[in-house]
Amino acid sequence: MISMNEDVWLSDVQQRAWVKFIAVVELLPGVLDSQLQHDADLTHFEYFTLAMLSEAPNRVFRMTELASATNSTLPRLSHVVSRLEKRGYIERAPCPEDRRATNAQLTEAGWEKVVATAPGHVATVRENVIDPLTSDDVADLDRIMGKMLVKLDPENRFRVQR
């Protein structure tokens, strides 16, 4: 587009990689969302929130921590937690140590929801992302995404192992 000037646009090789990458970035969320919506009546973000809680000590997170772990803003998380609370998957409780803070606790029903939902979700991830790759590909993917994350998430809010 515009010109192939290397200062303005990308080289052919870079361009081809970028076009494929952005296509995947656009397509993948839709695939994950439809499977979860269809099979569990959850958005991917809702599932991800429950999954993060399920891995936390005592299945509790403070809202700010949970927002960080899911890379969401606090308002977004607050809305989502409200919905999940209405459905009985999460309970809110004031944090004793800091009375400004709120703890989000995964309920038993929430835990069971994650357990019931995970296999289908994992199957979708396998089918679309992992299985098409060789083990060398997976290692390359890990390395490349790690490099991008340094730029995209310098504070490591997502708490990814680096």
Place this chain on the structure above:
Amino acid sequence: MISMNEDVWLSDVQQRAWVKFIAVVELLPGVLDSQLQHDADLTHFEYFTLAMLSEAPNRVFRMTELASATNSTLPRLSHVVSRLEKRGYIERAPCPEDRRATNAQLTEAGWEKVVATAPGHVATVRENVIDPLTSDDVADLDRIMGKMLVKLDPENRFRVQR
């Protein structure tokens, strides 16, 4: 989560790659959107729509083709084109060959918008995606995303070179 059973979840290596990858998939759209919103008052999808049109023969696409090229549904595209039309970047015209169809034509103002917006967008792509990678990484990224696309976009709606 749940168990490390290989049939249900992923191996450690796969898990690490997946966690990083999904983090990038969540973070990248926000980065692209903020830059474009801030510098050009466009969403990434709006920019992408204009960019696809700018590369089309005569800068015209039928709505269905444009929806395919941008991987959007027709309703979504219709709304977006309506907005871009109000801003003078696109014009709609009935298609002479098939009177059901509508042609979306990039206007001169739309072309100039793309030309003015592209450098900042490309700089963002470079900074966050391309520059952190070696040329070997770029080649690996191209190969890996190509494999995923076979699953995610079997019809090649995105019309990516394979």
Place this chain on the structure above:
DNA sequence: TCTACTTAGTTGTAGCGTCAACCATTCCGA
């Protein structure tokens, strides 16, 4: 040529995310 089906596109509605405004609590310096 009549009818039923398919294709192309638009519109309205409901739901989710962003942003700004707001309240409560805690921290910190004078």
Place this chain on the structure above:
DNA sequence: TCGGAATGGTTGACGCTACAACTAAGTAGA
């Protein structure tokens, strides 16, 4: 200890997307 700033979180309004319903035009079979 008092007042301002920073932190933690919620709420409401607005904008964008998905979904469903709808119109219009083309297609295919009897």
